[in-house]
């Protein structure tokens with residue numbers, strides 16, 4: 001984990017939030033490479049779940065919502081974690097995180113005393129309005145989910161969706177986490193990607209769709225290269241289930257700090273639509289309240305786990321073996337020597353051309369070996385070197401990140417060569 005944190009800072013994936021002022025606990029800023037990786041994860045998610053399907057549509061709801069939403073959704077009352085305070089040093093912890101509690105007790109030679117657990121609400125408050133004292137207290141959304149529910153009627157009446165159908169959304173959520181930590185794993189500001197999938201309110205349908213979505217989401221992580229042995233399902237026990245869930249299972253990743261939640265699959269029943277007084281009229285004219293199967297994943301957690309899973313060391317080389325679809329840069333273009341104008345011009349032409357279709361990096365510093373290593377560490381799947389032979393026969397060397405193998409490819413075929421390997 002330390003190596004990933006250092007790599008993220010050094011190469012511009014992730015920096016501590018507001019670092020020049022000492023930071024702000026639980027916030028992170030994504031640098032140039034991190035921004036691209038994050039965008040690629042979100043694009044792949046949207047492509048799989050909306051573009052390639054016929055039954056899921058997108059929504060992009062406001063972060064600030066009428067506070068009644070949070071009253072109806074049950075978050076004002078039940079979106080809580082049990083908080084305890086160490087009587088010796090007054091540090092606060094989540095009472096349900098037994099390992100963190102035990103680790104802290106060790107720092108006091110096992111003699112720490114604890115206050116009785118209190119419910120601590122995770123919603124972050126904000127104040128809206130221009131007149132001081134008369135401002136409206138609102139909440140930054142604690143989950144993006146409610147944006148799909150409050151737009152349920154709008155979407156049904158403005159599109160052709162018919163049950164079963166889903167609403168997909170990606171966006172920021174905010175939680176006043178008691179113990180942010182493990183790098184970006186538990187942050188106070190983070191991004192979620194969710195599908196709310198509406199079905200007929202029948203036990204059998206509920207079970208079938210729950211299994212379907214559980215497996216479909218697992219497949220997605222596997223298809224983007226996460227190793228099978230690092231993933232598992234875990235059923236929620238009764239005591240840990242969220243207030244809205246009939247049953248729930250997590251997809252977990254084997255992180256350096258233990259098995260950790262990647263994504264939650266929740267059977268929300270009719271909890272939300274009932275609470276918002278919303279219903280649906282079927283083709284037979286009968287009105288009913290649909291049930292909802294939810295898939296709720298974290299963009300930041302995905303990014304962290306994709307990085308951890310892709311990290312390799314081979315001798316002196318650090319390689320991020322990211323799936324090419326996720327890699328920040330798809331190709332890097334180098335002129336063999338920076339002071340040979342003809343080489344630079346030819347390489348620039350290739351760079352400008354490929355840039356029309358994909359993210360391309362340019363590097364002309366130091367020797368070629370060092371440039372390859374730098375791209376390996378950034379996860380760039382292919383490097384193109386323009387050398388003296390290129391001037392004569394219009395071919396270049398293409399080097400593969402994972403095998404380090406090189407082959408000569410015609411410049412005119414480059415674009416097709418990469419596009420066929422990136423799709």
Ligand code: ATP
Pocket residue numbers: 143175177184185186187188189190191192261262263264296297298299300301
């Ligand atoms: P945890 O038990 O780890 O606190 P949770 O069960 O509260 O998570 P959900 O409410 O199910 O999480 O949120 C869905 C997804 O949103 C999670 O699987 C995770 O990927 C992401 N997520 C939730 N809280 C955070 C956070 N504090 N920081 C980063 N991602 C988060």
